[in-house]
Structures are given as C-alpha cells and as structure tokens.
Amino acid sequence: MNQISKNPDADAPRDDARSASKAAFLRERCVVPGGSMRAASWFRPYPSYVGRGEGCWIYDLDESRILDCANNFFSLVHGHAFPPVIEAIKKKLGGGTAFGLPTESEIQLAEVLRDRNPQFEQTRFCNSGTEAVMHAIKGARGVTGRERIAKFEGCYHGAYDWVEVSLAPKPGEWDDADGNPRSIAGNVGAPASVLSQTVVLPFDNPSRCEEILEREGPTLAAVILDTNASRAGMVPVSRETAGVVQRACERHGIILIVDDVISYRLSVAGSAPLYGLHPDLITTAKIIGGGMPIGAVSGRADVMSVFNHADGPPKVSIGGTFSGNPLSMAAGLATLEHYDAAAVDRLNSKAEALRGKVNASFAAAGVPARLLGSGSLFRLHLTTKPVTDYRSAYADAALSKVYAKIQLDMLTDGVLLTPNCSGALSTPMTDVEVNVVSELLTKHTRRAMDAAESA
Incomplete structure (x- = not known):
C-alpha cells in the first residue's frame, strides 16, 4: 500500500x-x-x-x-x-475586493453558466448555497402567490427553517397516521407554522410522491429537488420520481427548483439534463466559486423577472453586500474554464x-x-x-x-x-x-x- x-x-x-x-x-x-x-x-x-x-x-x-x-x-x-484560480484572484485583488456598483466580472460568470446550459438563462449571485435556496424559495412564492413548499425527506438544502424540515428524522417519526412522510422540525425552536407550510416527499416512491403532489399541488409555491442528495444516501433520484415531479409542477403551476449546489459538478450543464428535468429555477454554489464564497439562483427569464428591480420595486428583493464580488467571480470563471x-x-x-x-x-x-x-x-x-x-x-x-x-x-x-x-x-x-x-x-x-x- x-x-x-x-x-x-x-x-x-x-x-x-x-x-x-x-x-x-x-x-x-x-x-x-x-x-x-x-x-x-x-x-x-x-x-x-x-x-x-x-x-x-x-x-x-x-x-x-x-x-x-x-x-x-x-x-x-x-x-x-489551483494556480489559474490563484492567478485570477491576484489579478482582481489589485483593483479592489468589493464595490457598491456592478462589475463586468458578474456578467462574464453569468454568461458562462448560460453558455454551459441554456436553462441558466438569467442568474443572480449571492454568497452561499443556503442563500441561493432561500432566495429561490422566496422567488417561487413571489411568482405563484402561494406560501407552501415541498421537499424530499432527508435532503439537505442549507440552513433555512423550511428546507431543514425532516432533514434527519428518526424511524419513529417517519410517517403520520395516513402513511405520509411527517414534517419534523430540523431545529429546536423552529416555528410550528413552518411544519404546516412544508410538505415532505419520499425520494424513491414515485406513486406515493404522485399522490401527495396531486393532493397538495394547488397549494404549493415550489418543489425543491437535489437529484443526488448527499444526506439522503448520495444515490440518484429515479427517473420515475423525477418525471412525477416534473409533470406535477407543470400541471399545478408549481415552481420546480433543482438544487445543484453539489450536483452541478456531475456534468458541464449540471444535473437537470441528466434526468430529463426542465427546472424553473436552479440553485448553485460551491464549485462555481472556485473556493470563494458564492451562491447563485438561475432560471428562465420570465421566472427570474420576479427579482427585477429595474422597472420599479421588485416582487421579491434579492441582494447582499458581497454578492457578485469580483474575487468570487474571477475564481469561478477560472474554475469553470478548466472544468x-x-x-x-x-x-x-x-x-x-x-x-x-x-x-x-x-x-x-x-x-x-x-x-x-x-x-x-x-x-x-x-x-x-x-x-x-x-x-x-x-x-x-x-x-x-x-x-x-x-x-x-x-x-x-x-x-x-x-x-x-x-x-x-x-x-x-x-x-x-x-x-x-x-x-x-x-x-x-x-x-x-x-x-x-x-x-
């Protein structure tokens, strides 16, 4: 050895x-x-x-x-x-680290994401995967006018009360009296209202998943899905379940969010095309920042318009002091160029x-x-x-x-x-x-x- x-x-x-x-x-x-x-x-x-x-x-x-x-x-x-990342950061560093005005580098990274997958038609950057998921869910609520969301049992989507529901339930907590996955608080002190607003789906039971989405679909703003969820086994979602989710979202006007914070590395286009998914919104982070803090919400222009602040107050405000900072943008560009x-x-x-x-x-x-x-x-x-x-x-x-x-x-x-x-x-x-x-x-x-x- x-x-x-x-x-x-x-x-x-x-x-x-x-x-x-x-x-x-x-x-x-x-x-x-x-x-x-x-x-x-x-x-x-x-x-x-x-x-x-x-x-x-x-x-x-x-x-x-x-x-x-x-x-x-x-x-x-x-x-x-990674030498190209270090050189890119050094080059940007001499000109300043963060500004109260936009820089060209944020355009460049957004263009690279779009060029790798047209589903990333428009992008707004933030500072972590947690932020990206939080903004995507708020955006989905703004688009649909609904409050509730659905997520899959045991899947991690960051430190946000709604997506922490049923993150790590014990066997005695798994099902309710009707045999549906129960909503369990992720942390002590989580508001009870969070549990009623979060529907939990089974990761590998398409028929059961379809029943729940048919029943709850008209009340849902979003379904969030990680196609290869680490905490849920790091096994791929079945194409049957992916298809059930896609059809239910289309049928009930639900925003489909694919969480590619980890799974983006699976292909140059991320994970959605591998499973025949057509998400409305995609959340990314981690490798797209080359080791620097980053997160991103991407998606179709009509859905991303919920964040548009150029034509008056946006339906949903999204921003951050360090969002789109030139160091993270430069590191991400260098990383993706070599990936x-x-x-x-x-x-x-x-x-x-x-x-x-x-x-x-x-x-x-x-x-x-x-x-x-x-x-x-x-x-x-x-x-x-x-x-x-x-x-x-x-x-x-x-x-x-x-x-x-x-x-x-x-x-x-x-x-x-x-x-x-x-x-x-x-x-x-x-x-x-x-x-x-x-x-x-x-x-x-x-x-x-x-x-x-x-x-």
Whole structure:
C-alpha cells in the first residue's frame, strides 16, 4: 500500500499533548461554542487544524499531509490553491475586493453558466448555497402567490427553517397516521407554522410522491429537488420520481427548483439534463466559486423577472453586500474554464473506477458494505441491501459509531472524508491517490465492522 500519512497506525491515539492542532483547539474553545465553526468538521478529542493546502492535499499545523476527499464539502473541484484560480484572484485583488456598483466580472460568470446550459438563462449571485435556496424559495412564492413548499425527506438544502424540515428524522417519526412522510422540525425552536407550510416527499416512491403532489399541488409555491442528495444516501433520484415531479409542477403551476449546489459538478450543464428535468429555477454554489464564497439562483427569464428591480420595486428583493464580488467571480470563471466536458469525463471515470474497485474488494473479503454515488461523488454504505433514499441509508446510533470510527481511522491514516463517509475526487488526483483511497477504505471498513460485530 502507498502509505501517505506520518501516522500509519490507525489505532494510534490522536490526543498528543504536543500537537499544534490541540493547542489551537484549546484556544478556540474559549471563544467559539463547541470549539470549531462547524460541527461537520469536528473530531474527538480535537480536530486537525489546517495550515495550508496544495492540490488534493492539505497539511495540518504539525505538517502532517492529508489527502482531501472532502474538498471543503465538495466545493473544490480542482483542489487547493489551483494556480489559474490563484492567478485570477491576484489579478482582481489589485483593483479592489468589493464595490457598491456592478462589475463586468458578474456578467462574464453569468454568461458562462448560460453558455454551459441554456436553462441558466438569467442568474443572480449571492454568497452561499443556503442563500441561493432561500432566495429561490422566496422567488417561487413571489411568482405563484402561494406560501407552501415541498421537499424530499432527508435532503439537505442549507440552513433555512423550511428546507431543514425532516432533514434527519428518526424511524419513529417517519410517517403520520395516513402513511405520509411527517414534517419534523430540523431545529429546536423552529416555528410550528413552518411544519404546516412544508410538505415532505419520499425520494424513491414515485406513486406515493404522485399522490401527495396531486393532493397538495394547488397549494404549493415550489418543489425543491437535489437529484443526488448527499444526506439522503448520495444515490440518484429515479427517473420515475423525477418525471412525477416534473409533470406535477407543470400541471399545478408549481415552481420546480433543482438544487445543484453539489450536483452541478456531475456534468458541464449540471444535473437537470441528466434526468430529463426542465427546472424553473436552479440553485448553485460551491464549485462555481472556485473556493470563494458564492451562491447563485438561475432560471428562465420570465421566472427570474420576479427579482427585477429595474422597472420599479421588485416582487421579491434579492441582494447582499458581497454578492457578485469580483474575487468570487474571477475564481469561478477560472474554475469553470478548466472544468470542461473532457475534465468532467476524466474525473467521473476515476470515481467510477474507485467505486468499482472498492466494491470488488468488499465482495472478495466478504464485507457487507458498498460504495455508491454518481459522477465524482461517492459515499460508503454499511449494508448490501438496496440503498435508494434516506430511509434505506439511515444509520442508527450503533451504526453511526461505526461510520465515525471509519472516518477517524481514515483521517489518522491520512485521508479526509465527510462525517457520513462520503467524498469527492478532485482533478489533481491521479490513479495513485485513487488506489490509496480504495485500499484504506477497504481496510478500515472491514476492521470497523469486524470490531462492531465482536463487541
């Protein structure tokens, strides 16, 4: 095996009193609740603190090298410090970072999105995927005059009360008395009205989905769909379900929002064409900003006119102090210029090879697990049963501990995955890195599952 870590023993304790990361954590927990800015980047007894990144690698404060398969939660398709992005930012930086007037760079990035897919006819930029989804939903309400929305169970669309409904419900909370997915608050304190205004759909039950949309459709402003939802298993929505949603939106005048914040990387045109979808609005973020803060709402000009402020007060106001800032625009332009169809195909092929190799190793070793995903995305599932949605991917407390052990063991061995053991490839990765991920993931999955079974 090609060892890539300074600490090859995955059983070695991480609580090293001399660690610079531990010292940083002890400082941060005094001024930041929880001791880090994101729960998703937390590890016990403390997280690794990054000093720098280069290509597909990051280096912690102790200069340990880590292969980054998290890509800052899928936002760095070219890895870290991608030279064209760095040069583009430097060039813009000398002329200022943000202005109270528009710049030509926002036109250029909007044109690139449109040229890659005509469904992105017009675009308004913001600063994150959460903002993009929030603005899209507000826009849908402005177009339709309706308040309620529908989303799919277990799907993440950012930190917004309505789309956090039924993000992570437990089995006892799944269905109501009529057998429909129940609306469960995503956070303590979420207004009760949010639950009544959010309809929850099953990700992989087209007939049930059709029944719910037929019943609730006339009251809905929008249906939001991520075609390859990470939190719901990182498996593609079925074409049957996609068709049900498309037809219901057309029949009832519902705005269809495709959330491509993560899934935009699947093709040069995003994910909607892969599933025969014709969205009214599309939300993007992450890779279109090249590692800088960004979000975007795009769609047909007639729908996007709800944000038009040039002919009087808009129906829905959308803006932000740093929206369309030249640094994010420049980084996004450089990223997409180097993420053409050939680059997409190369990356997707490498990920397909990774999934195939890991699954073959699991089968040969008798490990009841599989690596699933689409394009350059992958996620580990500790089951051989079909995984088609949030419920079939659900991990109870005991299984969650196994995932956590695998993630920590992978990090100790020099590979970073997300908390649910998902990841993505980036263009700097070669077959060497792909093979290392395959070997380590097979090793640590087998060891963790054996340990759990014998406990």
